[in-house]
Amino acid sequence: MTFQEIKEKEETYLMHTYGRFPIALDRGQGATLFDTEGKQYIDLTSGIGVNSLGHNNETLVSALTEQAGRLMHACNLYYTEPMVRVAEKLVKATGMGKVFFANSGAEANEGMIKLARKYSFDHYGEGRNKIITLKQSFHGRTVTTLKATGQEKFHQYFFPFTEGFDYAAANDIEDMKKKVDDSVCAVMIELIQGEGGVLPLDKDFVAETAELCRGKDILLLVDEVQTGIGRTGSLFCYEQYRIQPDIVSIAKGLGGGVPIGAVLASEKCADVLGAGTHGTTFGGNPLCCAAADAVLSTVCQPEFLESVCRKGEYLKKGILSIGSGKIREVRGMGLMLGIVVDPDERAGFVSALMEKGVLVLTAGTDAIRLLPPLVISQEEMDKALAVMKEVF
Numbered sequence: 001m002t003f004q005e006i007k008e009k010e011e012t013y014l015m016h017t018y019g020r021f022p023i024a025l026d027r028g029q030g031a032t033l034f035d036t037e038g039k040q041y042i043d044l045t046s047g048i049g050v051n052s053l054g055h056n057n058e059t060l061v062s063a064l065t066e067q068a069g070r071l072m073h074a075c076n077l078y079y080t081e082p083m084v085r086v087a088e089k090l091v092k093a094t095g096m097g098k099v100f101f102a103n104s105g106a107e108a109n110e111g112m113i114k115l116a117r118k119y120s121f122d123h124y125g126e127g128r129n130k131i132i133t134l135k136q137s138f139h140g141r142t143v144t145t146l147k148a149t150g151q152e153k154f155h156q157y158f159f160p161f162t163e164g165f166d167y168a169a170a171n172d173i174e175d176m177k178k179k180v181d182d183s184v185c186a187v188m189i190e191l192i193q194g195e196g197g198v199l200p201l202d203k204d205f206v207a208e209t210a211e212l213c214r215g216k217d218i219l220l221l222v223d224e225v226q227t228g229i230g231r232t233g234s235l236f237c238y239e240q241y242r243i244q245p246d247i248v249s250i251a252k253g254l255g256g257g258v259p260i261g262a263v264l265a266s267e268k269c270a271d272v273l274g275a276g277t278h279g280t281t282f283g284g285n286p287l288c289c290a291a292a293d294a295v296l297s298t299v300c301q302p303e304f305l306e307s308v309c310r311k312g313e314y315l316k317k318g319i320l321s322i323g324s325g326k327i328r329e330v331r332g333m334g335l336m337l338g339i340v341v342d343p344d345e346r347a348g349f350v351s352a353l354m355e356k357g358v359l360v361l362t363a364g365t366d367a368i369r370l371l372p373p374l375v376i377s378q379e380e381m382d383k384a385l386a387v388m389k390e391v392f
Contacts, residue, residue: 003036021354028055031376033359042358042384046373049194049226049336052253052295054373060256060294067290074286076279082289089296090264093235096248097270100263101284105225105251106140108261112188112249113144114278116219117164119269120185123217130183131221134170136364138195139188139223148188151196171202176209180218186246187213188221191237195226197364198331198338203241210243219246219269225261226336229253230299230374233309233334240333253374256295260288299374308334308374311381315370318385324392328366335374338367352391358384 001009006024024036031054033041046052053060067082074080087099100115102108113131120128133139137150146154147161155161166184168176170193180187187209193199213220222245227237231253234240238248246269251261261283265272282288298304312334319330319339326349329340341349343366350368353360361369372381 001036006036023354030054030056031373031380040357041354042380042387044358044360044370044372044384046253046371047257048361049231049252049371050255051257052229052231052374053256053298054375055257057256057375059298060291063290063294064258064287067287070286072285072287073282076281076284080284080286080289082286082293083284086289086292086296089293089300090262093296093300094248094264095244096264097267098265100265100273100278101289102251102261102263102280103259103282103288104140104261105223105249106142106145106261107280107283108225108249108251108263109139109145109148109188109223110142111263111273111278112221112223112247113148113186115247115263115265115269115272116186116188116221118277119219119272122272124185128183128185129164130166130181131164131186131188132166132168132176132179132184133188134190134193134201135167136170136193136196136199137167137188137190137223138193139190170199171205173205173208173212176205177212180212180216184216184218186219186221188223190223190227191241192227192232192333192336193364194336194369195363197367198336198369199364200331200333201241206241206243213246221245221247221249223249225249225251226371227333229295230305230308231334231336231371232332233305233312235300235305237333253299254295255288255291258288258291260292304374311335311372311374311376312337314378315372315381315385318381319388322385322389322392326392331367332370335370335372335376337370338363339370340366341368342366349391353387356387356391358387 003024026036033043117129133150135150139145139148144162150167168179228250246266248264316330331338363369
């Protein structure tokens with residue numbers, strides 16, 4: 001179909017929950033995308049951090065093709081090999097206790113919330129169920145994860161929301177201490193607030209928060225949906241903060257393009273959720289786990305993670321070297337970067353970049369967010385930087 005035909009059918013048959021750009025994507029290779037009209041784009045979005053190994057990755061496609069010919073889905077009442085292979089890789093790579101598989105980041109966060117509340121109920125009984133999150137955080141689109149999100153603009157329309165959340169100011173340990181009372185069972189944080197504006201947390205604040213939680217047997221939950229699976233230059237971002245979370249949620253890049261999420265629990269709370277307390281029809285299905293297995297086999301390699309760090313520094317330095325007064329700052333870690341610009345000019349920059357063949361995202365009020373595939377090539381980075389220089 002032509003772009004116009006696709007656009008007309010979308011307007012007729014789909015709910016208008018997205019403000020789409022005027023592009024219909026058709027295929028991709030590496031970090032390069034092509035639309036239905038044949039125009040080429042450097043992809044600095046990777047499907048909002050999903051396509052970790054880029055587009056049409058041979059290893060990933062082969063793993064999916066082989067598994068699709070064997071078994072795509074099986075009920076969780078039975079064992080399957082791909083599921084246990086991925087679980088073993090995650091546990092051994094992190095030193096965590098056990099894993100639960102879901103289908104998305106929001107589902108993983110829901111599972112993390114349920115696990116934390118049950119841990120507290122098992123040990124302390126009723127009434128100790130509040131979870132502290134951070135202002136400017138984002139944890140998902142379900143009714144519960146919307147309430148967990150520390151941005152008032154998301155707390156609209158869908159009343160009543162799930163209760164049991166409060167919000168502390170990021171990087172303000174005194175505010176965190178005020179909020180952590182006897183009703184709190186967990187603190188839930190993103191180490192880099194992605195949707196909030198690509199805002200890395202202060203390492204001292206994170207360390208003090210972790211210590212506060214340990215002293216009160218409050219679980220530390222880290223939402224690594226966007227920062228995990230090599231995105232920041234380590235398998236998980238929490239490694240660079242030198243903390244050990246009690247529970248970690250992951251999704252996005254784990255499947256390289258197919259929907260899979262997971263909850264990683266430490267030994268301390270690995271057996272909290274017993275049979276019947278949590279579940280999902282599609283979680284851990286063989287097809288998605290085959291994809292995750294292929295992704296982890298690549299991303300867990302030290303040399304691959306080192307390359308992510310190098311690429312991130314190269315892009316960051318290249319953007320800053322443009323020397324334009326339009327660029328106020330570049331923040332982030334690894335291949336999760338935010339170019340800070342005047343909020344009134346941001347939409348124009350995004351449109352101009354797209355017109356010249358570079359796809360980017362936005363975050364917060366002033367950031368142009370870059371989440372390129374982790375396999376982006378030198379040539380693709382240089383093409384993107386050349387366009388940025390022209391636009392900025």
